[in-house]
Amino acid sequence: MTGLLVCGGGAIPLVAQDAKQQETAGDAAQKQDDEKPATLREQYQTLLGEFNKSMAEYRQAMQNQELTAEERKALSEKMPKIADYAVKIKELIAAEPAGDVALDAYLFLAGNTRNGPVFDEAVEAVFTHFAQSERLADLGRLAMIGTPKGDALLERIIEVTPHDSVKGKTMFNIANFLSSRDDEASEKRCLELLQTIQDKYAEVDMGRGRKLGDRVPGMLFAIQNLKIGKVAPDIEGNDIDEVSFKLSDYRGKVVVLDFWGDW
């Protein structure tokens, strides 16, 4: 058994399972060479492990408060570059550009860049090889919503996906973003999206027994009642001493309403 533990394809640090000694990712790869050829998945995890390790070391080094400005600058030039790893990762997955490992890799690269050439290339690769995958929704979560490019990416996902779940979830993400804006065009588009979600995608499973349609009434309420310029809906509830009161008890005063938690 080598010291590799694969955790759901995310950027999870490698965990050494060998009881005798903690192995680094490099050692693990070396040891694998002695046994049998590493699978593509293992090689990919090794690369991710190297990246995560070098990033962790870099962050730790930068935390040193005693660094002079010059030392800090010199150090910052040595920051591990995602572009360098992108080259290695692309070489690795070239053998199976449409395989599971490749999809994880593209999403990792897109998620660690969010913009720029590495992001664009990863996005194109996902559309080329995985347009039919339900995980297109994961790509949608990495889009910078509210920017022309991010919005175009989301529209493209909705257009190409054959899956109701991907369409519905992506539309909901857009609607959620639009619901926080106060201009009329955003409101109109948001209402259109919510109507479509209600009509066509209400049954999409959101996990934990919830459906996408369950989220619609809350957002409609927010659009209709929680915009700037609307009279705040009343709240009636108990305070922490279990004494009932209402938000409207405070009419005549300027009120800051703060949804908070001590966590």
Place this chain on the structure above:
Amino acid sequence: MYPHERSLVKQLADKPFALIGVNSDPDLEKLRETLKEKNLTWRSFWNGPEGTSGPISTKWNVTGWPTIYVMDQNGVIRYKNVRGAKMDEAVTALLAEMGHEVEIKHDEEDHD
């Protein structure tokens, strides 16, 4: 956030101003201790044992914490998600509309 809000509440104690919380901690006993410990004097609705999935935050479609609304004396929503100095500016402007000129100042340690 506590020092800033504590300072705001203290400075505006004699003004027509209220800071009202909607607290989403699921454990009421623990919350009571926290309030005492941190000397948080403003009144909060409790969102119930479901925590962040409780009825008030669900109705208000709150998906991020903190979420902040600022209402004028007529209960009209005038600002959203203003924090720190922005919250001070919002409150100052709304109090000015009511004829109360205030200048909100915080000690260094009151900043977020």
